Amino acid sequence: MTEQTTGSELGHLATVTVLPTARAADPDADTETLVLDSARQVLADVHPGEPAAATVVEKVDLDEWDDRPLIPAWMRTPEGWAAWSGRIYRARKRAARRWVRRQRTDRGHVAQFRRGARRLHDWVVGLEGVQVQSLHHAAQIAAREARAANRTARFTPRVMPVKHKAAAKNALVATQLAEAATSAYRKARMERRRARQMRAAVVYGPPAAAVTAGYATSGPLGAAAGVLATFAGGAFAGRHPISEEQDWSADWRSLGDGDAMSAPMLDSVFRAAKVIGQEETLRIVQMPMLDARGAWSAVVDLPPGIPAKKAMTSVDQLASAFGVESAQVSVTKRGRSGRIELYVTRDLPFTELPGPGPLLALDGPTNFWGRISIGPDVRGVHVSISVVERSGLIGGEPGAGKSASGNTILLAAALDPRVILHLADGKGGGDLEPFEPLCEAFEGLADPEAFDAMLDAEITDMQRRYALLKKLGKRKVTEALAAQYPELRQKLLWVDELMLYTTDDDHGRKITRKLRNLVSRGRAAGIITFCATQKPGSDVVDTSLRDLLSIRWALRCTTPEASDTILGRGAAAAGYSAKSIEAEMRGAGFLWSEGQTPVLVRADYYDDDQVNELTARAYKLRAAAGTLPAGPRTLADQLRDLEDDDARVLAVVLDAFETEGSNGDPADWLPGAVLLDALAAAGLTVTAEKLGALIPRPDDERKARRAWRDGSRASGYLHVRVVQAAADRYGLSA
Structure with missing residues (x-):
């Protein structure tokens, strides 16, 4: 409680406490009265303006202290003693639990007693037995030799005195030696018996005396106490485990x-x-x-x-x-x-459930110019590779996990909005369908003819890229150059199940030749090619093409030869055979990318839902960056991109056919006058002769007359002739 003074001299707050003297003077007074009286007494002694009295520190003479020890604070209260007792109780309880758990190990008391009993018994037996056995063996040999010498002396004729005398002498010496050896053996045996008896008395005497004395004094309870004391003594003798015990019953040891x-x-x-x-x-x-x-x-x-x-x-x-x-x-x-x-490894590697792929944890886009996460190796270390100016080949038996392994590269490319995706699905399934909205070119019908045309467009684009590089004075596409010129952005050409395209009777050879051209020349132009197939043998992929693919990933194969077709000749002989990969290790394979030796890696796994989630995220990233594919361009748009006068004329003519058509289809035929009017409206001055020269027609078609809407009959142009003119002159198709 505080009280503000009214005087001008006291302008501060005083802390008020109830004085013991006030309560002693009037025990029946209420608390408020006591507080106020105490406050008045305190304020009465306050003299503002006077200097505070200096604090006087009394000098303590430590020699005046008595000899009583310092008592801890917990010993002064019952609560402290209770807490101390509880701590001791919990500690003893934990110790008891540890003791119970320890009894099942070689540190348990039963195991200690067994070791102690064995050690004490070994001490009782002693080492004299070795000496006794040695003397016994020597006595047997000496006795055998003495018998042989006596036999020789007995059967030596006396008519040969010299030999008879020598034989008798040898027999005497052998007999004396045999007697000495026998005497030494008996003496050693007696000493061994006496030593064992003394040690046995030392070891077995006290336990027997303890059990007997306990039974004599207290009956069965005393005998039990004697047995317990014997057990304690044996456990004490065996308290230290034998550090170098060896199991001689099993010679073969294995991991x-x-x-x-x-x-x-x-x-x-x-x-x-x-x-x-x-x-x-x-x-x-x-x-x-x-x-x-x-x-x-x-x-x-x-x-x-x-x-x-x-x-x-x-x-x-x-x-x-x-x-x-x-x-x-x-x-x-x-x-x-x-x-x-x-x-x-302790268990078969890559058989546990895979963890979430690292792409799921990314908040932003990937960098396809940097390193791409592939997956962990057998040690759990994550492996990443660079695909800049590289090309790759993925192969393995059906069900080895090629599609899931390829997703690690495809998803990394899709999440980089700068990468142009061109995909061809030779399987004709749905593995690549989630990527179709992100692709500028997609062949999903397993059509070799369509893929052949797709490669033509790739080669044309490669030539355009090299023309621009030559104009800029550069040798190859870099990340900075691609950022400055969007037409030089990285392009990934992914071919799944290449076997279907290269083994086609009509287009197989052409596809192989064009792919070889693209792989060998397209790397510096920013075009990255990856092919996946089941068995890339020479009948599927020509060796001249296969040797150009620098990144090899061999998933499980049925034979070492099939593994060598992916990793290269001699890889299986060097210890890198995909046949050693077990069927349970799906998605695992030998990756040969940048080092001198292949590495066994399991690809990061993304299920269908995760692939759809990541491709949806990639779509948003590309939409924000403005790199979503614009869809198929019309022939007229392609002609306008050429920036050529004749191409511009053909583009306007095609637009006129689209305008005069119906139901979304262009008109089949239009009069020449209508086309000339459309060209004039577009600001192009073109004569009928120039239009006829630009769009060639057969004579009968040029002279033919058709009815038009106003009832007149006029000569004109077929739509197919315009398309044919664009194809013949510029190599373009709708």
Whole structure:
């Protein structure tokens, strides 16, 4: 409570408390009265304007303190004692639980007692038995030799005194030696018995005395106490586990049985796989380690003269020696020819459910000029590649996951609004349909003739790009150049199931030739080509085309030869065979893109709903950037783009046919006068002779007369003749 003073001298607030003297003077007074009286007493002693009294610090003499120890605060209250007791109770309860859990391990008291009993018994038995057995064996040999010497002496004729005397002497010496050996054996046996008895008395005497004394004094309860004391003593003797216990009953150790990888295991495995000789060993560069995924890894040096290729081609043998599947073993070179990194997964890789793809977490567009996320390798490390000035080939058996793997590249290109998409679906299915609204060219009917025409347009565009580059004085398209000139934007040509196009009887050879031209020359012009097929053999893809595709991705194949048709000849012999990929590892394959060796990678997976979500996002990005495809352009628009006078005349003529048509179809025939009027209205001065020269007609068609709307008959032009003129003169089609 505070009270404001009325005097001018007291202009501050005073904190008021109830004084004990006020309450003692009038115990029956109410609280308000006591507070006011206390306030008056406090204010009466306040003298504003006077300096505050200096605080006097009393000097404390520490020597005057007594010898009582400092008492903690919790010991002064019952609540503190209760909290302390509760803490001790909880700690003891947790300790009891830990003790129960520990009993099932080699640190449990039962296991300790077993170890202690075995150690004490081994101490009782002692080591004298070895000496006794040795003396026993020596006594047996000496006795055998003495018997043989006595037999020889007995049967030596006395008529040969020299031999008889020597034999008798040898028999005497052998008998003395046998007696000495027998005496030493008996003495050692007696000493062993006496030592064992003494040690047995030391070990077994106290437990027997404790049990007997306990039973004699307290009956069964005392006997139980003696047994418990015996158990405690045995557990104390075996409290330390044996650190180097070895199971001699099992000579074969393997990772598949749950054993830990070690240097001796690696030596035995590589010897069993015949990678190294029986007398050779590996040099451990990085000791075997267990990572967070439960996989073992190690870096070793092979003996001198053994290349890493020998180990890489023996993956099947190594996997058998490890007791795992071949797909669980990965052997790669590390820095030099004789050094390899061994990686063995706990389970078959790429069989767990895939996580969400990284494109789902993106808020904005991708950058197709940068690196593209492909997926994780067997170590869980994400692999990314660059497709700038590259081309690719994806192959594998049916059901290996080619469509899902291709989505990683297609979606990355679709989410970059600067990339032009041209797609051809040789399967004729619905895998590429979600991308159709984003494509400037799309062939989804598996029509070789339409794809052949599509390649013609691609080659024409490539020539235009090179003409512009030559005009600009540039050698190839870069990201900065494409940003400055939109007609040089990156273009992705994706061909699914290439086999259907290249094996066609009528158009197969032409398609192969045009694709080879596009792949070999289009990279510098910003045109990226990817092909996907089941088995890209020479009968499907000509080797001259296949060798130009720099990025190879081999999904599961049925034979090593099929894998080599994708990765190149000798890849399977070098240890990179897509046949080793199990059927459960869908979407996994050997990716050969930028390094010297292929890498086993599983593509990021996007289901149908996620693909639709990402393509819808790509549509919005392209709409915002103004790069959505404008749809098919009419022949008249194509003619106007040429900026040629004759082409402009043909464009106006085609517009006149469209205007005079009905139901959305152009007119089949129009009089020449109508076309000349349309040209004049468009500001073009064209004579009938020039129009006839621009649109050639047969003589009979030129002289023929047809009825027109006003009843007159006039000569004119057919619509097909105009279209034919545009095709013959400029190579354009509707």
